[in-house]
Amino acid sequence: MAGLYIHIPFCASRCIYCGFYSTTLSGLKDLYVDAICKEMMMRKTSDIDTIYLGGGTPSQLSEQHLKKIFSTINEVYTVNKDAEITLEANPDDVTPEFAELLVGLGVNRVSMGAQTFNDSRLRFLNRRHCATEVQDAVDCLRKAGIDNISIDLMFGFPNETLSEWESDIERALSLKPQHLSSYSLMYEEGTPLYRLLQQKKVCEIDEEVSLSMYNVLIDRLTEAGYEHYEISNFALPGFRSRHNSSYWHAIPYIGIGASAHSYLNLQRSWNVSDIRKYIDAILQGKRPCTIEKLDIATRYDDMITTALRTREGIDLRKMKDTFGEQLYRFLMNEAKDKIALNLMKIEDHHLSLTRKGLYISDSIMSDLMDV
Template identity: 50%
Template sequence: MAGIYIHIPFCKTRCIYCDFYSTTRSELKQQYIRALCTELKTRKGYLKEEPIETIYFGGGTPSQLAHEDFEQIFRTIKEVYGTEHAEEITLEANPDDLTEEYVSMLRTLPFNRISMGIQTFDAPTLKLLNRRHNAAQAIAAVHRLRQAGFRNISIDLIYGLPDETDQRWERDLQQAVGLDVEHISAYHLTYEKGTRIYEMLQSHRISEVDEESSVRFFSALMDTLGAAGYEHYEISNFCKPGMYSRHNTAYWKGIPYLGCGPSAHSFNAETREWNTASLEGYIKSIEEGQRSSETEILDKVTRYNEYIMTSLRTMWGVSLTYTEEAFGTELRQYCTKMAAPYLQSHKLEMQADRLHLTREGIFVSDGIISDLMFID
């Protein structure tokens, strides 16, 4: 099995915290769709005939596309790869794009999962982040999707935002739980260089939350969603039983995927590729028949380190049996040796042949993962 990721880089406005590649140059949309479909056709061999199980439209803002844009892309995917095995087809969307008319249009397409970036329900913070929606629009969008028949809805939240308090974060969590969606992703705000929010932090117009507050916010996240029946299946992701994101889980499990569009990454177990992070450069290179991209050959140690980095973040953990089969006895022994102190301190636990983070270990997961990775 394999997945396809489609990057739609267009945004009406830029959110101040986002460092994903995006552009407001919507006049290039039709030219871009043609280039995207060309890339899908020319890269058929990358996945080695693996059946496509998941398709994910990310961005940017994929909900900026119209019906005919989606139809053109789906027609190409169906002709080149086939969609008969595709169990999960996700669209990332902004709440304010999900009007009754737009949602009705989406129901005529193959989408069966919607992932919505709400981020927070707090009005002043939404304004600060330059989000286009308000809390009422977000809530209405979820209800609209339900009424249209969507039974797999995910929402994104951000915590550790400027001036975040325990009370405000708890209100966000309670409102999220009240929406009764199948999946919730929650990420701590990071201040990435080159973003407007980073510039605001550097100029002291806003301040970063302290580490103690971050720990409390994450504890509240786990406690609140756990009490509401959500499984904590990856450090930043929670779902109702069985409703985990199949596409993102494929990333964490090392399943091959093809990424198309500017800045999109691809992985086929042997190599990792990424396209140029420029819409104009991407279109030009595709039209000239010379896709602008870079490739990394993944040696055994790199693949081991990626397996540790991704698997330990999930509820499935690190399989020592698989580690030996895929990477050899030496790296399995190294992993066991480096895990020993964390097993003794109860930050890791062993279930069958698998290493898992404990609740205590989740709070220091970056350090544990770093120690288990092999560095020459």
């Protein structure tokens, strides 16, 4: 089984923090949909267990576009009857008609970027929706029969207080989502938000305040019955994101579209991050991509930076079988001091981060990598 990711780069407007490849060139939608359908036909593979349409803003596509994409998926791939099929949507794009369309296409999970329930902060981010539209969207989806809903939240806005963040958490919980992803606001180089930081028009939040916000998030969601199954992800029992989990557990996945990444046959590849170059190449029957063959050291490092993000961590028995005695000894030697400092733990033959270790996960992972 493999996962299928389809990148839909179109946005009506760009959020100031977003570092993902996107475009506002809506006039290219027809050609782009033709191209991704052709790429799927060029890349027939094994059975598909999860499908994820991400972006960009997949909910910006028309009914005809979405029908063509799903018709091609079903023509090209054998989709597991119990497949998890996710579409990312902006709350203001979700209408009763759109929700019914998704159900008819087989979509059974929707991920929405609420980000915050503070309208002034939504305007600061250049988000199109307002806070009340999130509730309206959730109501539309549930009425149509989609009961697996994920909400994205951000914390760490300039001048945000802990009480304001607690209010956002409570507003999100009032929607009773099955899944919640939460991230600290990041200042990625090349984004408008980063330029504001460089121009000293905004200031990053204090690190201790950000840490307190993350603590509050973990405590409140755990209390509400959510499983903290990955550093930034929480789910009610049975509602982990199966597709995203494939990234963290080295399950093969196919990436379709401009900038999409793939992991197949111990190779990593990624398509060009340029919609015009992508369309031109695909329509000529060529896949515009870079391919990297993964040696054992690279695969080991990938495992460190993915499996350690999860609640279960690294399966030490599987790790030893896969990577051999030398890398196993290296890992255990590097982890020894961190276990003594209560930054990591071993339970049931799995090495994972403790809650204390979560706070400095990047540093720990760097130490454990075979550099």
